[in-house]
Amino acid sequence: QKEVEQDPGPLSVPEGAIVSLNCTYSNSAFQYFMWYRQYSRKGPELLMYTYSSGNKEDGRFTAQVDKSSKYISLFIRDSQPSDSATYLCAMTSGTGFQKLVFGTGTRLLVSP
């Protein structure tokens, strides 16, 4: 079993929909959580960076962390066709060296 599980999708939604992307993990030592967006043939772009449990909001994006359930989510409000990309969750224990452990990514398609 992988340390981080993420549904590969694709997830297809109409423009304007609320999108929910999720990851589960098994390592209880993880305490820093990130969401990256990756367009085709581009590197991952950091969207959200959160520490421990709770919510963090940035514009149309909200990140949620539930450490008790080992479950993290990214919500996208008023989704746009330009949001079509692969979304990668990543996490680390935050102790010493910062090796990120990534999910395999969820491909999101937002249709006009």
Add this chain to the structure above:
Amino acid sequence: GAGVSQSPSNKVTEKGKDVELRCDPISGHTALYWYRQSLGQGLEFLIYFQGNSAPDKSGLPSDRFSAERTGGSVSTLTIQRTQQEDSAVYLCASSLAGHQPQHFGDGTRLSIL
């Protein structure tokens, strides 16, 4: 305001040849990372440099892979005697310090014929 720069963006080579991939991190970032992204797979950690400390090489898949970082800035990932399974996108990232968010370049797409 340049981001992480990687070169070449694409590399096609024959099996058995050596390749060098270059990463120029964001100015002032002390930490530098190499990852590999294979089709349908997540990012796989390869190696980490932090300042003048000895690099963490625990993710390198074989002794054909090596990396160096000169002057605390530019890094080169070298793959010797390339194999077809080395075909992947090699991504470099940098961060201000080991606990800060990592920022990625666009990668080098390596194809081994």
